[in-house]
Structures are given as structure tokens and as C-alpha cells.
Amino acid sequence: MKKGLLARFSPSQIDENINRSLDRQVKLAVTGLSRSGKTVFITSLIHQLLHATDSNQLPFFRLANSGRLRGVKAMQQPDLHVPAFRYDQSVAQLCAQSPAWPEPTSGISEIRLAIRYRSDNTFFKHVSPISTLNVDIIDYPGEWLLDLPLLELSFEQWSQQIAEACQREPRLSLSAEWRAFMEKTPLDKPVSETTLREASALYTDFLFSCKAKEHGLTLLQPGRFTMAGDLKGAPLLEFCPVLNAPSGRYSDDSFFAVLKKRYESYKEHVVKKFYTEHFASFDRQIVLIDILRMFNIGSTAFDDTRSALNMVLKSFEYGKSGLFSWLFGLKIDRLLFAATKADHATPDQLPNMEKFLQQMLAKSQQNASFEGVSTQTMALASVKCTQAAEANFQGRKIPCIKGVPLAAAQPVALFPGEVPIDIPVAEDWTQERFKFIEFKPPRLANIHGGLPHIRLDRALEFLLGDKF
Numbered sequence: 201m202k203k204g205l206l207a208r209f210s211p212s213q214i215d216e217n218i219n220r221s222l223d224r225q226v227k228l229a230v231t232g233l234s235r236s237g238k239t240v241f242i243t244s245l246i247h248q249l250l251h252a253t254d255s256n257q258l259p260f261f262r263l264a265n266s267g268r269l270r271g272v273k274a275m276q277q278p279d280l281h282v283p284a285f286r287y288d289q290s291v292a293q294l295c296a297q298s299p300a301w302p303e304p305t306s307g308i309s310e311i312r313l314a315i316r317y318r319s320d321n322t323f324f325k326h327v328s329p330i331s332t333l334n335v336d337i338i339d340y341p342g343e344w345l346l347d348l349p350l351l352e353l354s355f356e357q358w359s360q361q362i363a364e365a366c367q368r369e370p371r372l373s374l375s376a377e378w379r380a381f382m383e384k385t386p387l388d389k390p391v392s393e394t395t396l397r398e399a400s401a402l403y404t405d406f407l408f409s410c411k412a413k414e415h416g417l418t419l420l421q422p423g424r425f426t427m428a429g430d431l432k433g434a435p436l437l438e439f440c441p442v443l444n445a446p447s448g449r450y451s452d453d454s455f456f457a458v459l460k461k462r463y464e465s466y467k468e469h470v471v472k473k474f475y476t477e478h479f480a481s482f483d484r485q486i487v488l489i490d491i492l493r494m495f496n497i498g499s500t501a502f503d504d505t506r507s508a509l510n511m512v513l514k515s516f517e518y519g520k521s522g523l524f525s526w527l528f529g530l531k532i533d534r535l536l537f538a539a540t541k542a543d544h545a546t547p548d549q550l551p552n553m554e555k556f557l558q559q560m561l562a563k564s565q566q567n568a569s570f571e572g573v574s575t576q577t578m579a580l581a582s583v584k585c586t587q588a589a590e591a592n593f594q595g596r597k598i599p600c601i602k603g604v605p606l607a608a609a610q611p612v613a614l615f616p617g618e619v620p621i622d623i624p625v626a627e628d629w630t631q632e633r634f635k636f637i638e639f640k641p642p643r644l645a646n647i648h649g650g651l652p653h654i655r656l657d658r659a660l661e662f663l664l665g666d667k668f
């Protein structure tokens with residue numbers, strides 16, 4: 201090596217390069233639709249790892265179980281332009297005297313963990329007996345993946361899809377104000393900034409009303425309109441689809457032409473940028489899915505969420521279609537689909553949750569495996585808030601769960617319903633069959649013992665186990 205070459209680098213840069221060349225770095229991405237449990241999952245995972253050497257909460261995570269884990273530290277993240285994942289805030293809320301769930305988040309964030317361990321790999325054992333794996337955990341909204349199909353669609357084709365969806369309830373009623381505005385505004389005439397802003401604000405309001413709890417719709421495009429992240433208020437988000445493309449000529453400054461141009465720039469500067477700047481660098485991915493919430497909200501919302509999810513999963517079928525050839529070279533080689541909040545169901549329902557999820561994803565999962573990505577499905581709870589119990593019902597013992605509901609002060613015992621194995625048909629919703637409710641986080645006796653969970657250790661083993 202030339203004299204003085206090392207002097208040009210700081211020790212941390214040199215470590216970073218050594219770790220990179222020894223494959224001691226992994227990017228673990230966590231996604232899922234809004235409220236699926238991303239923030240809680242990451243917080244619990246970090247809390248488990250930070251306390252893993254003093255607790256025995258991770259029996260299925262071999263590194264912890266084998267005694268080779270030396271310690272875990274939260275470090276400064278490498279990508280300083282990406283907002284930091286606020287572990288400090290969310291863990292403080294979860295471990296408080298009166299524990300509370302962390303606040304909703306709306307964009308991408310990142311945190312780095314350095315995991316120090318005794319290597320049992322014959323090569324590394326001799327190079328360095330204690331190794332470090334840097335794990336960058338990235339939280340990003342699954343809604344952003346709903347934008348991938350836009351790349352294949354012209355503005356006219358996308359508009360037609362939205363206009364058709366708005367002919368059916370509940371979108372028909374919810375879109376009334378936006379549609380009325382679009383019908384009275386000529387598309388072929390020059391347009392002012394005020395009109396553009398008003399049209400896009402009405403369209404965005406429509407998307408937010410679809411998303412509201414009582415409707416529970418999730419197939420909402422463009423994805424950034426409800427999950428803006430750092431683009432909140434940016435002109436890039438000021439456009440909307442049209443109900444009918446103009447039949448005659450239109451000038452370059454007409455309403456239609458401007459909307460079309462903004463749609464194209466959204467695709468180029470927002471959608472493609474996310475895939476090339478972030479998605480392309482992920483090594484491991486977990487997709488969180490709140491299937492129990494899907495059962496609660498009724499058949500229209502269920503079908504909508506199922507379609508949204510399958511659209512989300514298209515991003516992992518890369519390589520299959522030449523259309524997205526620029527997605528080739530993606531690195532993800534392990535993909536975990538996890539049904540979250542398994543503590544909302546009785547423990548005997550865990551296998552059903554897993555079977556249901558497998559059934560729902562059958563097609564997408566096959567495609568992902570086909571492309572050389574190792575996939576797995578599992579049901580888990582990042583923070584277990586309920587205890588298993590039994591109740592007497594008509595002389596029979598039935599399993600139930602006990603926990604403190606979100607809106608109550610005292611614990612209740614309840615039977616929330618069975619998780620079906622098959623995709624339910626519309627009639628299945630008529631008899632109030634599903635009542636999966638939300639619970640308060642548990643009050644911890646020992647905050648250094650790791651948060652109680654269900655199968656988080658198995659998720660960790662699948663996502664990172666081979667790296668140690």
C-alpha cells in the first residue's frame with residue numbers, strides 16, 4: 201500500500217470499508233401499509249437486541265442462544281440525508297409508567313445497530329475473533345410501493361382506472377366533491393395555479409376520507425398523497441387524475457396538459473427515485489400485514505386491502521417482467537411476510553393466521569421464490585399485550601385472551617373470533633363474526649428484560665441468522 205494512503209481516511213471510514221468488504225453490513229427494510237405495526241416492530245426488535253445478553257427472550261435466535269452475542273449498540277446512521285428512526289422516543293413511550301403506543305409516522309427513517317459477536321466462521325475466527333455486523337434498519341411506508349404500477353400506465357390509462365373505481369361505493373359518494381369540481385372545470389383551457397391546487401386538494405381529501413377508519417380503504421394512488429414523507433406541501437404532489445380525457449385538441453398550458461406533465465414528473469422524480477435510491481440497496485425485507493384488522497372492517501375494505509397488498513408485492517417480483525428491467529440487480533435475497541398483532545387472537549389461532557396469510561399471498565410468494573428470493577410467512581406480535589385464558593361457555597371451556605382494551609382502564613377477557621383459513625366471502629361478515637380489538641401496551645415489571653413478544657426471535661433468525 202502506498203505510504204500515506206491510510207492517512208487520507210478517518211478510522212471510522214476505514215472500519216466502514218473493511219466491514220463492507222467483509223460483508224459485515226446488511227440493510228434490513230421494514231414495510232407494511234399504514235398502522236400495520238412497523239414502528240412497534242422495529243422498536244421491539246431493537247429493544248430485544250439491546251437487552252439480549254441479559255435476558256432469555258430470544259430462544260429461536262441462535263446467535264443469542266449460543267452465547268456468542270457480545271453486545272449490541274445503536275450507532276449513528278450512515279445515510280445522513282435520511283431522517284433518523286426515533287427509537288429513543290418510541291421506546292420511552294412503550295416502557296413508560298403508563299405505557300403508550302408510538303405516534304404514527306409518514307415517511308422513511310433509518311437506524312444503525314452494531315452487533316458484536318464471537319465468530320464461529322473458520323475464516324473470520326482467525327482474521328478477528330470478535331466481529332461486528334452493522335445492521336441498518338429502514339422503516340418505509342408500504343403505500344409507496346402502490347406506485348410501481350403507475351410506471352406502466354399513461355396518464356390517460358391511470359385516470360381511466362381511477363374514474364372507474366369512483367363509479368362504485370364507497371368511492372362514488374366519497375369522491376363527489378372532487379368529481380363535481382372536475383366536471384365544471386374545462387380541461388382544454390389554460391389553468392391557474394389556484395385551480396390546480398384546489399383540484400389536487402379535493403382529490404387528496406377524497407383519498408384521506410377513503411382511508412378513514414370507517415371505510416378502511418388502502419388501494420389509494422398516488423401513494424405519496426396520503427404518505428407524503430418529506431414531500432409534504434411540495435408542488436410535485438399537486439395534480440390529480442381526470443374523469444375523461446379531452447376528445448379534441450388542447451394547448452400545452454391547458455388543465456389537462458399540466459396535470460399530465462405533473463403525473464409524468466411524479467413518476468420520474470418520486471417513484472423511480474425511491475426505487476433507485478433506496479429500494480435497490482435493501483438486502484433483507486420484512487412486509488408486515490395486519491390481517492386481523494382486515495377481518496374487522498367488512499368485505500369491501502377487505503377486497504380493497506387484498507388488492508393493495510398484492511400490488512405492494514409486485515415490487516418483489518422484479519426480474520420477471522422486462523417492463524421493470526431497471527429494477528434488475530436488486531439485492532433482496534430474503535423476504536418475510538409477517539401477520540402482525542398475533543396477540544389480538546387466541547394462541548390456538550396462530551397456525552390459522554399463518555395459513556391464511558400463505559393463501560392470500562400464494563401467487564406473489566411463488567413468483568418471488570421463482571426469482572431466487574427465499575421467502576417465509578409467519579404470525580408474530582412485536583409487543584404481546586394479552587395473556588391466554590380460558591372461559592366457560594355453555595358448560596364448555598373455550599380459549600380466550602385477557603388484556604386491557606385501548607379505550608378501557610381494566611383488563612377484560614374475550615373471545616375475538618376464529619381466524620378463517622380460506623378467504624371469506626361477502627356473507628361471512630354478516631354475523632359480526634370478527635371482533636379483534638386493540639389493546640394497551642403492557643406495563644413492564646423490568647424494562648431491561650426485553651418487551652414480551654410472540655415469535656419475534658424466529659423472525660430475527662430468518663432475517664439475519666445466516667449473517668453470524
Ligand SMILES: Nc1nc2c(ncn2[C@@H]2O[C@H](COP(=O)(O)OP(=O)(O)OP(=O)(O)O)[C@@H](O)[C@H]2O)c(=O)[nH]1
Pocket residue numbers: 232233234235236237238239240241301302303304305306341540541542543544580581582583584585638639
Ligand atoms: N397488540 C398489539 N398491537 C400492536 C402491535 N404492533 C402494533 N400494534 C398496534 O398497531 C398500532 C400501529 O402500530 P405502528 O407500529 O405505529 O404502525 P406503523 O405501521 O408504524 O403505522 P404508521 O406509522 O401510521 O404507518 C399501534 O399503535 C398499536 O395499537 C403488537 O405487536 N401487538
Ligand SMILES: [Mg+2]
Pocket residue numbers: 238239240303304305306
Ligand atoms: Mg410508523
